[in-house]
Amino acid sequence: MKFKIIFFSVIMTMMNSTPTLASAIDKKLPLCASSPNCVSSQAGIHDKQHYILPFEIKGNPLQAWAALRKVIIKQPRMVITHETHTTLHAEATSLVFRFVDDINVVMDADAELIHIRSASRVGHSDFGVNRKRIETLRTELRKLGVID
Template structure:
């Protein structure tokens, strides 16, 4: 737990937006406009309730994951790395009108994440599409 860091205080949804990514490349967000941080939102074609249940199921199936906050339109989970216990904060915000989850995945510590946050979101996207 040496490398867990402190939980950021800027998490959550503010006026329909997740927190912006820091300048470091260890964050991706579907609401970011720059190429380094931009990632496509997660789409779904079920009811919003089923979509969030599916998302929760996928997240819980991934190793070293803890869901911290869950509401009807928001899910926040912590993902720990196997080797050093680094913690990434991952948020999902349900946009019911657009049938998408906005997503933000950010490392708490360090600069580079070697693409881990982007890979994680793409893994979650693939798992959701397979359901």
């Protein structure tokens, strides 16, 4: 049994890869694959499986961005791995199996929106974890009064 767990862990670690942030320069998030383990505010609005509302900035976009950064840092097992003044990439690690999910964020100050994507790196279903993660961030930012 121990061998199976170790083998499974090694295979999952080898399969992990971080999506590129090159598309974030154009205010675009990576696309969601067809599997249901990803949500994105830039998915098609009719794609109920993947679409999630973007964060609508209320007030100063820089204050909303700073608040988002603080809220992400406070989340358990979530770390920011890369950021610029308008993009952010974080990784969330699951407690038991140590699966890593990627969170990509792009601020569109002109449209007063923060686009966000959360996706599992491996597997097919995430049991709604990625959607719940984004909604938790939304709730925290609303409490701070920086988004509608």
